Amino acid sequence: MKSARLVEFGQPLRWEEKADPTPNDHEVLLEVISCGVCHSDLHLRDGYYQMGGTEKLFVKDRGVKLPLTPGHEVVGKIIKKGSKVSSVQEGDVKLVYPWIGCGACEECDLENPQLCSVPRSLGIYQDGGYSDRILVPDAKWLLDIYDLSPEYACSYACAGLTAYGALKKAIPLKKNDSLVIIGAGGLGMFASQLVGFLTEAKVIFLDLEGSRLEKLKELGFYTVNSSRSDIAEEVKKVSGSLGVSSVIDFVNNTTTSSLGFSLLKKNGKLISVGLFGGELKIPTPILSLRSLTIRGSYTGSPSELKELLQLVSKNKIRPVPVEIRNFREADFALNDLSSGKILGRVVLSEK
Ligand SMILES: [Zn+2]
Ligand SMILES: [Zn+2]
Structure with a gap:
């Protein structure tokens, strides 16, 4: 797999190539079709959020560890699945719900993993979609995109x-x-x-x-x-x-x-x-x-994302303008986002 990785905070992303991971048990390996570039990827690359005055909230203090592949707005095609996965098939195209949690706390039990106090979000705490492959820890985080195109559907995972x-x-x-x-x-x-x-x-x-x-x-x-x-x-x-x-x-x-x-x-x-x-x-x-x-308000739950995708598909909601760029341009896309040059969304794709 080829991934654009954050190796050092405040530095450009670096390209890395390694063997594809093998999905075990409930895991699913997807070929990334499109991955949205989000403002929070910028904070991740910078390494901090600006608090009031000169204070900063450092992402490493929130448990982010490097190296890391950013990207949390991912649509991909399933290419391999673990032995315990039966709900999806190879070839299925799915949106990844990225705001996953520990699976053991009260909020995770209430199906609000986005509020988990030990978050495991993809593209933030675990490798995400600035890559041609993404390993999703459980098939339950994969959602239908109905008749939506991958380039438009991916941004619903975070921005939408x-x-x-x-x-x-x-x-x-x-x-x-x-x-x-x-x-x-x-x-x-x-x-x-x-x-x-x-x-x-x-x-x-x-x-x-x-x-x-x-x-x-x-x-x-x-x-x-x-x-x-x-x-x-x-x-x-x-x-x-x-x-x-x-x-x-x-x-x-x-x-x-x-x-x-x-x-x-x-x-x-x-x-x-x-x-x-x-x-x-x-x-x-x-x-x-x-x-x-x-x-x-921070993102939303898996059931809200499902509800949202149904709402968008059923009502044929017009897509937000999307600019498609090649995965190789991930870093430039972040720079342009930083300088306010982007209207709508940038989506990375192999195209
Ligand atoms: Zn939890
Ligand atoms: Zn985001």
Whole structure:
């Protein structure tokens, strides 16, 4: 197998070639057809997340060990399976659920492996899909992609699922309620596809990039450029003077989180998703006096991913723009993502 591997934090990925692994028992070996490049791969390569001020959260302190093959948005074709695997066949094309856990804790028992405290996520704690092969520890992590093409289906494992998981936490909302979505990049675009199937509430997108907002406006969404000094007034023109019921913050830095919090009406919810880093300072009495909720959202469960793939397939949801690049370009793709040159998603493929 040939893989683009992270050998040292802060350094470019390195190509490595070794013999294909042999799947044992419940394991399955897949030939990678496509693998999405995700923003969190950048944090992985850098080796840290930015916290508030100058503080950093180092990924090695979260248990990430090198060398590692990144890539957690993987669609592949089964080429070999362990002796105890009967649910899938060689030749099947499947999406890999990457947020796997220890299999022994309470959250894993509740089928929320994404919340496991000893995570074993593929592409983060175990080798992922920046490779022509991926070894999946159990066939139960393989999901049907129905009639979706591998290039479009792969990004639902992280970006799509993250957007879906956040939206599910923002609802239920009534028709007259307003939902603000901060960030119209990759996650925001997935949210724009899905939100109409989950709520009839008014949706207002906030972003600094006028071109992204133009696209969303064409799709019928309200938009406000967050470089304006009168954002709150602009949002209230849509939501009414009391404020908005839910805010999803896909950026989640110091500026956006306090902006999102300030837009909430009583009993409102702020859902923090992005990993751009920062800190939110709030006067504690405001939380109780206004009965507000702040909560985080991290990816989603296997059943939510299955639900999402069915929703996308059944409703023929238009795909988020995808730029396909060869696996060899993994590192350049990360650089372009880092400098904001990517609209939509980059997907690595042999093509
Ligand atoms: Zn667990
Ligand atoms: Zn991701």
